[in-house]
Amino acid sequence: MQSASPSGGHFELTAVPAMAWQRTRAGIPAGALWSSLIVFLLVLTIARSTVAASWVPGLLDSLPMVALAGAVTMGVLALTPLPWWLSVMVGLLAGPAVAGLIAAPIFRADNVIDPTATGTNLINAWLTKVSDGSAFGDRAFVLFLITWLMWVTGAWLSWCVLRWRQPMIGLVPGTAALATNVLNFPGDQNGYTLSFIVLTFALLLWSNYTGSIAKAVRVNMKLMGDARWDFWETGVVAMAGLLLLAIMLPPLSNQDRTLTIQSSLFSSWAQLQEQLNHPSVSGQGTATGGGTTGFSLSVGLGGPLKTSKNPVFTYTVVGTFPGPKYFRGANITETENGYWTYPTFPVDWQATIAKGQSPEYGENYSPMALALFRINMVSPPRGSGDVLFYPGQFFSVDRSTVASEVHASPDTVTSSSLYTVDKLSVFNPSRSNGAYSITVGYPDVSEDELRAAGSDYPAWILPYMTVRTTGYRPNDTLTRIHDLAVSLVKNTTNQYDAANAIQAYLRGDLFRYTLTPRLPDRGQDPLDFFLFNSHEGYCQYYATAMGDMLRSLGIPVRLVNGYGPGSYSTSTGLYTVHDSDAHTWVEAYFPKYGWIPFEPTNDHEQTWNPIQRKTQTVPLCLRDNLCVPGGTPSSSGSPRVGGAPGFQEPNGPSSDGTTGFTLKSLDAGTVTRIAGGLLALILIVFGVVARYLRPRTVMGVWKRTLMLARLAGTRLQPGETPLELSRRLSSVFPEAASAVRDVARGFVVAAYAPPDLAPSARTSVLEAWVALRPLMLRRVARRLRPHRA
Structure with a gap:
């Protein structure tokens, strides 16, 4: 069988990729290839950072390919002669289309939509979610936005670098995305941050270089021999300095302001609509028209609620x-028109508490366990921007505050002491935004201790023990509620068991938790309808029912509005509390122990579980032991001020009784600083070497020629003249023969010619050195890496 190949020809398939690469590279403008490579690496860095942030867990793995596809698409369009407006329009239209294709399956899975529904149906469903404020709580919508952002990041950067030659403008969306990731998930972003900084500096340096060369070519400007070398020498040293500054300087901010923007764009939109439709309504759906989840100063049995995911x-x-991590915002003590409310009229007593000081309490409860909460207020609730939130009982905070007490004890005016803090507000400034550290306490008591607390209540507690008989609920409803409470507690012998019996009844299978409860007929009391008809509602329903029943039995009780524990992130080590965590719970008073929380809300799928009593097996920081939160009780009776548990004092004993020096593993931030410092050091060394290889005198050129020849394997022989050496180097390094001869001849003139002729050799020697230097460096590299030769 004869070959079908041309006579004498030989074709290798392995040559196809190399040929294609050569043709592609030849067709790309000068500098665009390296610019594209840096752009692609930057885009991948930003996309991988967003994947690590896990804004939508498990659904962001496609982001790197989306960002890279955007960069490639706009990069190709940038190198074509198409009008800029047409190319940009293509990129703008492709972004939401790609994002929609990726997010559509998730949206279908999370929402009840006809499988045969068209794209128009999906768009209309999304627009409905945007209008009612629930969009940002939909993971499909978040996926759509983030995917679109990644497309814009890659496409815009590629277009600005390759077509407009404006990398600074192109970096804007990507930098914003990376900054948002770093501020919210700093633990997983160190490597991406370092890569972004290095690649950004490299892109700016390379773009400046190619732009300068292109400008010189356009004006027919001849560059000096060492102009390019001088540029890179200066640029690398500057890059090293900027890299050190970027890594070592403290951050300008550790708070993500985009969370506030998110609030105004999504969650607050629905709240604003509710405010417009029901001007007297505040917060958690306290009107028949419903509302959105969030903090409020009233507790009512209203209509359906929509979930708001606004971070607080x-x-x-x-x-x-x-105790439970229930963050108190306001104690709700008054009853009027079917609501429990925080009073709009002036409270009985207010006390100004200086920063770091503790209020003087009229009663001290024991045992009181202390803890320190470090809170960063991102977006204060609408209408309550001065309120500080905290769990348990307030002891001190690093803000200047005003503590309000709704019902003051008769002796409060004379003794200036507080029996309870019903609301804690900040002043100067009167906004709670930002970080604050607050020390709180919780009475760590057992059920048996609460059963034995008795009912010897002090005089100041009386306003919390009675039900208002006029202006609150119909008398027949109050009677039915009281009769139900009596039937539930008939087998109990103390106040604690009575409260537990009512809590257990509301948490039973008869009741169902829902954000969309049925509403009573006109004229029927909502609580009556909840307890005896519908048996469904959200936290305000359950708390109101328990509060009314306990007061009908003469047990002192109040409701509390605030937030639940929130969700924990292992990547940041932080709990985040959202509007969806807004909650109302019940607190009953027990002599000697104070206010004890109860959880009547029957929602087993969330964190609203019965509150455990004194089950901790770890040592607690007790106030009676003069303990400082974060330290340990001191045997001497004085507080031990120190770090968190496990902190090792220098040369002091460790927790296991050993002494001496201990090594700790480096955290990610330290590793990043070390890596950045080493990289900067390498760049500085490169700059020093570059400066050494750019001599200004003939003697300097000759010395560096001898040094590079020695590193390449050829040494100056004893008694050998410069011209003899040049002939030997020309034979060893034939590619550098002409440059070596020019350097040697120039050196001979400069060294041995009369003084009036010697300086004339300098220019020719420096020009010959510019040609010789890269050739000699290649020879040195080949010797150092023989396997690459």
């Missing part, structure tokens, strides 16, 4: 807090 604050805990 983040927090960490120092020490062990034995």
Whole structure:
């Protein structure tokens, strides 16, 4: 069988990729290839950073390919002669289309939509979610926005670098995305941050270089021999300095302001509509028309609620807090027109508390466990921007505050002491935004201790024990509620068991938790309808029912509006509390122990579980032991001020009884600083070497020629003249023969010619050195890496 190949020809398939690469590279403008490579690496860095942030867990793995596809698409369009407006329009239209294709399956899975529904149906469903404020709580919508952002990041950067030659403008969306990731998930972003900084500096340096060369070519400007070398030498040193500054300087901000923007764009939109439709309504759906989840100063049995995912604050805990992490905003004590409310009229007593000081309490409860909460208020609730939130009982905070007490004890005016803090507000400034550290306490008592607390209530507690008989609910409803309470507690012998019996009844299978409860007929009391008909509602329904029943039995009780524990992120080590965590719970008073929380809300799918009593097995920081939160009780009776548990004092004993020096693993931030410092050091060394290889004298050129020849394997022989050496180097390094001869001849003139002729050799030697230097450096590299030769 004869070959079908041309006579004498030989074709290798392995040559196809190399040929294609050569043709592609030849067709790309000068500098565009390296610019494209840096752009692609930057885009991948930003996309991988967003994947690590896990804004939508498990659904962001496609982001790197989306961002890269955007960069490639606009990069190709940038290199074509198409009008700029047409190319940009193509990129703008492709972005939402790609994002929609990726997010559509998730949207279908999360929402009840006809499988045969068209794209128009999906768009209309999304627009409905945007209008009612629930869009940002929909993971499909978040996926759509983030995917679109990644497309814009890649496409815009590629277009600005390759077509407009404006990398600074192109970096804007990507930098914003990376900054948002770093501020919200700093633990997983160190490597991406370092890569972004290095690649950004490289892109700016390379773009400046190619732009300068292109400008010189356009005006027919001849560059000096060492102009390019001088540019890179200066640029690399500057890059090293900027890299050190970027890594070592403290951050300008550790708070993500985009969360506030998110609030105004999504969650607050629905709240604003509710405010316009029902001007007297505030917060958690306290009107028949419903509303959105969030903090309020009233508790009512209203209509359906829509979930708002607006982040409110983040927090960490120092020490062990034995109580539930329920963040108190206001104690709700008054009843009127079917509502429990915080009073709009002036409260009985207000006390100004200086920063770091503790209020003087009229009663001290024991044992009181202390803990320190570090809270960062991101977006204060609408209408309550001065309120500080905290769990348990307030002791001190690093803000100037005003503590309000709705019902003051008769002796409060004379003793200036507080029996309870019903609301804690900040002043100067009167906004709670930002970080604050607050020390709180919780009475760590057992059920048996609460059963034995008795009912010897002090005089100041009387306003919390009675039901208002006029202006609150119909008398027949109050009677039915009281009779139900009596039937539930008939087998109990103390106040604690009575409260537990009512809580257990509301948490039973008869009741169902829902954000869309049925509404009573006109004229029927909502609580009556909840307890005896519908048996369905959200936290305000359950708390109101328990509060009314306990007061009908003469047990002192109040409701509390605030937030639940929120969700924990292992990547940041922070709890984040959203509007969806807004909650109302019940607190009953027990002599010697104070206000004890109860959880009547029957929602087993969330965190609203029965509150445990004194189950902690770890040591607690007790006030009676003069403990400082985060430290340990001191045997001497004085507080031990120190770090968090496990903190090692220098040369002091460790927790296991050993002494001496201990090594700790480096955190990610330290590793990043070390890596950045090493990279900057390498760049500085490169700059120093570059400066050494740019001599200004003939003697300097000759010395560096001898040094590079020695590194390449050829040494100056004893008694060998410069011209003899040049002939030997020309034979060893034939590609550098002409430059070596010019350097040697120039050196001979400069060294041995009369003084009036010697300076004339300098220019020719420096020009010959510019040609010789890269050739000699290649020879040195080949010797150092023989396997690459």
